[in-house]
Amino acid sequence: MNAPVVLSVVFLLQVSISESGLTVHTPQPFPVAHVGSQVLLQCFFTVTPDVIDVKQLTVTWIQYAQTVATFTKGDIFEKQNLSLNAEGLKSGDASLLIRRVVLDDEGQYRCTVQHKGEEKDVDIHVNVRATPHVSIKLETNLSQSQGVVTCEAVSFYPQGISFNITRNSETLKIEKLTSSPSPSRWRLPDQSFSARSVYTFDVSDIRNSRDTFSCEVTHESVGQPITVSTTPVCGLTTGHVTWIVVVVLIVIVVLLVLLVLLILLLVLLYRWYSSSVKLSMITPLDEDDNVPTSLKCTLTGWRLKMVTVEWFENDNRIYTDHKPTDTECGTSVPLTDPCKYHIDRQCCGEENVLTLKIFCKSEDVLGAKFRCRATHRQTRRSVERSYEIHDRRAKPTVSNIQQNSTFENDDLELKVTASNFWPRNVTIEWFVDEEMKKEEELTGNPISGSDSYSAESVCRVTVQECENSRIMAKIHHESLNFPIVKTFTKRKGSLQCNINCLTYTKVHFPCVLLCELQGLKSDDKKVEMTWFRSPRSQGAKIKAGSDGWTIKSNKGFYVWEPNETLTYKNFLEFIPDEESELLMRYTCEVNHESLKEPFRRVLIPNLDRVIRPDVKLQKVVWTKNRCVLHCVIFNLHYPEDFKVTWTRKEKSTDKVEIVAGTEKWPAEISTVGPWMEAVNYKVISQLEFQPTPGSEDMTYCVTVDFPISEKSSRKRELNVRNLPAGQNRTRRHQ
Structure with a gap:
């Protein structure tokens, strides 16, 4: 088995300044920002002796190994709440603006500038401050022996804070809360802190006094202490409190009784009003060609002779019962000029049956909306019901002309189908070069599960007519203003x-x-x-x-x-x-x-360039107590198994490499991923260990062996220098 080809690339993270070329610096490496304000992370670069070419310029801002903003050849990527100045980059200003600071914005940022193949970077640490909201509460009761002064500070950051409780400028209690855990301080869901300081005293000391109690809060987010004050209010006796409670309860009971009586009265009034007249829904009767010949509804209520009944067709009144008190039950009123409707009002016990008989043609009432309105003249309550006779005419859906079959003499049979139409009669005409060849008046067949119809027509034509003539089918239906025309053309076509x-x-x-x-x-x-x-x-x-x-x-x-x-x-x-x-x-x-x-x-297929997997080694955290390195594996075509080996060696002597996770170097190795980026996968291998004297003088290496299908491995090295204290801290909550 052939040994894998090892590609070694040394990543140097040291900031070097040469006599010419690219330099990157910041005038403010430790900016302080307050929550809700904005802060500018200043990063400037110079290119000597050349001028800045934005087409060959790349600026990258990284926070905790995550890219938050980039500028690449004119294209800008920014996370929400961040902003890069594209115009400033032309003059060497790569500063990053945080528009509205939150607590998660605290920590280490790295500004990396690449120009014409040269790369430099600078680190900036942002310290976030949140000003506390301070309140004081004084609880006293002359019937008891103790009083309590509570001073509370809410939503501050960082966690160090001190309280000074005074009475008439005389100090009563001083409490300082540092980074050590304390029951008087707790963390809020937004990662800020709240704290409380409590002082108890003898109530007899303040009897009939107007002394001022103050709370002075000191926090590094403000230049001067925050002071709030309050004065005691003499408490009530037990007899006074009891009398007040009894009076309040009596008032509440009386109000509740009055409220219940008012609700009952309103319910009775509403029932009396709503029951004065009621009208049922209008129902159609005796349909002719799917159009009703009469409409009926039922009128109920009390003193129905006091109810006026009106019928409307669309917005036109066709009948009004002007004198219902004189109208006898069972009357029938024909409407003339011309006689299109007939009104019946029949009494059946405590209800009236209202019927509107229609003598119009079906097409005259299609689309008409009939309304019946009943109004009680005593309560002024009016009820209205409506019924619309829909125009059910449906236009046919016509298929393309299709070849149905071929006869022995090469004649062809063409077919066209019309479906989903109503009413059921349809006419289909066939034309050959504008000359009618066939006409059919068809009665549609019902479509299962629908109230519409379908029909089809066939026409026999010769091969010569099919090859050389224009064949048309015209479909006529009463729902159409113009016939639907379908054309059939036999195309010879070329290959x-x-x-x-x-x-x-x-x-x-x-x-x-x-x-x-x-x-x-x-x-x-x-x-x-x-x-x-x-x-x-x-x-x-x-x-x-x-x-x-x-x-x-x-x-x-x-x-x-x-x-x-x-x-x-x-x-x-x-x-x-x-x-x-x-x-x-x-x-x-x-x-x-x-x-x-x-x-x-x-x-010639347009094949995208085959991208091989690659490896990038990064330093995430380097403090006195904890070190974290990341190996980012990207451009994986598919997440196959691969082997990651971490080693380190001394830079001066270049001795034998020590493997991570062994007795000589106890370190924790974990894997995050894989996840998709664009069309490839990405994986992170994390190395975490506790530094020892001389750890910063080591060269750290990672070797990634890929599957046989990739036929390669990657190796990266990292020389770690000991940054000044605080310049490469970990996250706030770690």
Whole structure:
């Protein structure tokens, strides 16, 4: 087994300044920001003796190994709440603006500038402050012996804070809370802190006094202490409190009784009002051709002779019961001029049956909306019901003219279908070159599960008429203003050949090519297709299926097209074993008896550049107590198994490498991922250990061995320098 090829690239994270070239600096490496404000992380760079070329400029801002903003050749990527100044980059200003600071914005940022192949960076540590909201509460009761002063600070950061409780400027209690855990301080969900300081005293000391109690809070987010004050209020006696409680309870009970009585009165009034007149829904009766001949509804209530009844057609009043008190039950009122409607009002116990009889033609009332309104003249309550007679005429859906069958004398039978129409009568006319050949008046057949109809018509034509004439079918229906016209044309057409690439991805994955021959007749099922490939530059052609080109399958079949022609489709599938097989020119040679010479179609697939997996080594955390290194593995085609080995060695002597996770170097190795980025996978291998004296003088290495399919491995090295204290801290909550 051949040893894997090891590619070694040394990543140096030291900031170096040369006499010429690219320099990066910041005038403010430790900015302080307050929550809710904005802060500018200043990063400037110079290019000497050249000028800045933004087309070759890349600026990257990283926070805890995560990219938060980039500028690449004019394109800007920014996370929400961050902003890069594109115009400032032209003059060497790569500063990053945080528009509204939150607690998660605290920590280490790295500004990396790449220009014409040269790369420099600078680190900036942001310290976030949150000002506390301070309140004081004084609880006293003369009937008891103790009083309590509570001073509370809410939503501050960082956690160090001190309280000073005074009485008339005399200190009563001082409490300082540092980073050590304390029951007087707790963390809020937004990662800020709240704290409370409590002082108890003898109530007799403040009897009949107006002393001022103050709370002074000191926090590093403000330059001066925050002071709040309060004065005591003499408490009530137990007898006073009892009397007040009794009076309040009596008032509440009286109000509740009055409220219940008011609700009952409103309910009775509403029932009296709503029961004065009621009208049922209008129901159709005795339908003729799906159009009702009468409409009926029921009127109920009390003193129905006080109810006025009105009927409307659309917005036109067709009947009003002007004198209902004089109207006897069982009256029938015909409406004339002309006589289209007839009104009946029949008494049946405590209800009236209202009927509107319709004597119009069906087409005259299609789409009409009838309304019945009943109004009680005493309560002024009005109820209205409506019923709309829908225009149910439905336009037919007509299919294309299709060839139904062929007779022995080569005559053809054409068919057209009309469906989903109402009413059921339809007329279909056939024309050959504008001359009527056939006319049919058809009665539609009911469609199962629907109230519409369908019908079909056939017409027999000769081959000459089909080949040389224009054949039309016109469909007439009463729902149509104009007939629907369908045309049938027998197209002779010429042969056409196309070649396409369906899938063409990477080594060991299936590739599928397609070649089509269009315009064939029904008896032209004699097509031969032969595939060849050759190098894109020069070289001999290799036939598919031969020893030089192994294929998985070569299938072909015929497909009917809407224009009554055939299309022959040939699919070629193969699996490339090497990258050189992806860089080929493909030719499909098509033979048919109607062709004087074969069709030759050439295809050069547009293959995306094959990207090999790569490795990047990063330093995430380097403090006195904890060190974390990341190995980022990206551009993985698929998340296969791979082996990651961490080692370290001394830079001066370059001794034998020590492997992480052994007794000589106890370190924790964990893996995060994989996850998708674009079309490839990404994985992070994390190394965490406790530094020892001399750890910063080591060279840290990571080697990644990929599967046999990748036939390679990657190795990266990292020289760690000991940064000044605080310049490479970990996150706030760690």
